[in-house]
Amino acid sequence: MKIVVTVKQVPDPNATQGLESDNTIARDREVVLDPGDEYGIEEGLVLKEAQGGEVILVSMGPERARDAIRKGLSMGADRGILITDEQLAGADALLTAKALAAAIKAESPDLVICATESYDGSTGMVPPMLAELLDMPQLTTAKQVEVSGSKVTIHRQTEDGYQVVEAETPALVTVTAGIAEPRYASLKGIMAARSKEVKQVGLSDLGIEKGEAAETVLAVNDAEARQAGEVVEDDGSVGVEKIMAVLQTAKVV
Amino acid sequence: MAGIWVYAEIGQEKLAPISLELLAKARELGDAEAVALGPGAGAAAAELGKHGAKTVYVSEDAAFGEFIAEPAADTMEALVKQHSPDLVLFGFTTDSREVAGRLAARLGCGLISNALDVKSQDGGFVARVPYFGGAKIADYKANAKPAIVLLRPKSVEASEVGGEAKVEQVQATIGANSKRARILERKVEAAEAVKLEDATVIVSGGRGMGGPENFPILEDLAGALGAAVGASRAVVDAGWVPYSMQVGQTGKTVRPGVYIAVGISGAMQHTVGMKASKVIIAINKDSEAPIMKMADLGVVGDALKIVPKLTEAVKAKKGK
Incomplete structure (x- = not known):
């Protein structure tokens, strides 16, 4: 089975998020493989171990996004494709999906695995667009994936439980955190990853033209911020007293 | 038009x-x-x-x-x-x-x-x-x-x-190839006592709760207040509580009368889903946590000690 996992490099969610004084995003932030993508990679590796085949990581981003691919390769993925092009800086969801689709189509995978959403954008728009452009069914927010022959069955997370959803391959699956515990890269894995192929492609290699963006930014303003209220140090009783006072004012107690 | x-x-x-x-x-x-x-x-x-x-x-x-x-x-x-x-x-x-x-x-x-x-x-x-x-x-x-x-x-x-x-x-226009991802069955898991979206008071827990074994003390407080229990993405991702409890950009957007954030640092992922709450109370051991800068009342201290006491105080007050 040929499995493509999409991966993204994002600002480290565990690092302090900062803005420079001129409101641009602080450049010194650490970047990491999106933690959500580690679940997709893990699921891809589990399926490959059970069924045989190949796990290919596809990413779009600047040159340094190669590190994110490399991390996935050290977990055990077989090879990577990095789509990088100056014209892709600030790409919207549709352009991103088009670039990913073109690179993935060339591989004719049986299964495409994406995280439900990225950690930085968190809008989750790329997977359904990608499924459409690849002409695949989408099996989304999976907390369990099973592949049997040409059939994929997932447990799709819902508000109040889950749905059992099934489709034939090729299919696109989005996975939630908690589907599987991502493995750590072993030293052997890290060494092996160094010699694994990461192919770099640009927009022209993919035969894509950058079309008109869906939107134009007119202005960026500060969001209405809430004002900080009172901050008290608890001494064993003042915390509860203060909270009770607020609850009484709010007529909750 | x-x-x-x-x-x-x-x-x-x-x-x-x-x-x-x-x-x-x-x-x-x-x-x-x-x-x-x-x-x-x-x-x-x-x-x-x-x-x-x-x-x-x-x-x-x-x-x-x-x-x-x-x-x-x-x-x-x-x-x-x-x-x-x-x-x-x-x-x-x-x-x-x-x-x-x-x-x-x-x-x-x-x-x-x-x-x-x-x-x-x-x-x-x-x-x-x-x-x-x-x-x-x-x-x-x-x-x-x-x-x-x-x-x-x-x-x-x-x-x-x-x-x-x-x-x-209208005529359903459905491509011959579009009936692909079929929903075979729907399973309902335990429903929450009070729905997050409808709750007038929400008690939410984050990493500062230390582990899933400590969430019952939030449930006790919520029970005393008639509140719903929410959570941050961090603890949902860690598998402590189900996704249905997640408040934030990718979870639920809530605007209760009172939101009590316990052990939640206040990452933007979370605050975008709750900052329209009328009153925000934060309990956190870190006085520098971002949540403290948006809370109407921030209590710096050990949540595991404060919350049970608060539950008792609420019960005592309501019992009167």
Whole structure:
């Protein structure tokens, strides 16, 4: 089975998020493989171990996004494709999906695995667009994936439980955190990853033209911020007293 | 007048509340119409009419409820091409964004997601979108026609205007190849005592709770207050509590009277989903945590000690 996992490099969610004084995003932030993508990679590796085949990581981003691919390769993925092009800086969801689709189509995978959403954008728009452009069914927010022959069955997370959803391959699956515990890269894995192929492609290699963006930014303003209220140090009783006072004012107690 | 469409989300044969919120916005922007697809669409149309939809395009075809996204995207594509609305509004919810994503890719028009508001400007539409985790708001002008905008739940208040929609039965236009991702069964897991979205008081826990074994003390407090229990993405991802409890950008958006954030640092992912709460109380051992800068009351201390005492105090007060 040929499995493509999409991966993204994002600002480290565990690092302090900062803005420079001129409101641009602080450049010194650490970047990491999106933690959500580690679940997709893990699921891809589990399926490959059970069924045989190949796990290919596809990413779009600047040159340094190669590190994110490399991390996935050290977990055990077989090879990577990095789509990088100056014209892709600030790409919207549709352009991103088009670039990913073109690179993935060339591989004719049986299964495409994406995280439900990225950690930085968190809008989750790329997977359904990608499924459409690849002409695949989408099996989304999976907390369990099973592949049997040409059939994929997932447990799709819902508000109040889950749905059992099934489709034939090729299919696109989005996975939630908690589907599987991502493995750590072993030293052997890290060494092996160094010699694994990461192919770099640009927009022209993919035969894509950058079309008109869906939107134009007119202005960026500060969001209405809430004002900080009172901050008290608890001494064993003042915390509860203060909270009770607020609850009484709010007529909750 | 501009044609403003609302994609009415129907889940398990019931109209999702977001649909009525979208209609309130659509009415403000032009001639509001809605599309309701799947079993239950007919009943939904009456409700949509009461909220100001002039026309509702309806198909009760069972395929819409049985297959994920594709049948709805197919039919939306056909209807949009036939009627050329200026703007199509979707809810920023799991089901709707999957349909919107496929539709936008197919029409090649792109979309603006996660919007807080949308308004008419210079003959087009401008959406307000939180950016940098909600610290900034960007104004995006939609370039395509139709403009597709996904509005966050609870960004707009639904309001009834008491009209009656003209119901137009439409043919489900479903591609031969679109009945692919089939929903075989639905399983309901334990329902929450008080629903997060409806709660007037919410007690939420984050990593500072130390582990899932400590969540019962939040449940005790919530029980005493008649509150719902929420959580941050960090603890949901860690598997401590189910996804249904997640408050934040990708979880639920809530605006209760009182929100008590316990052991939650206040990452923007989380605060974007709760900062519209009337009163915010934070309990955290770190006085520098971002949540302290937005809380009406911040208590610096050990949550595991404070919360049980608070529960006792609430019980004592309510017992009187």
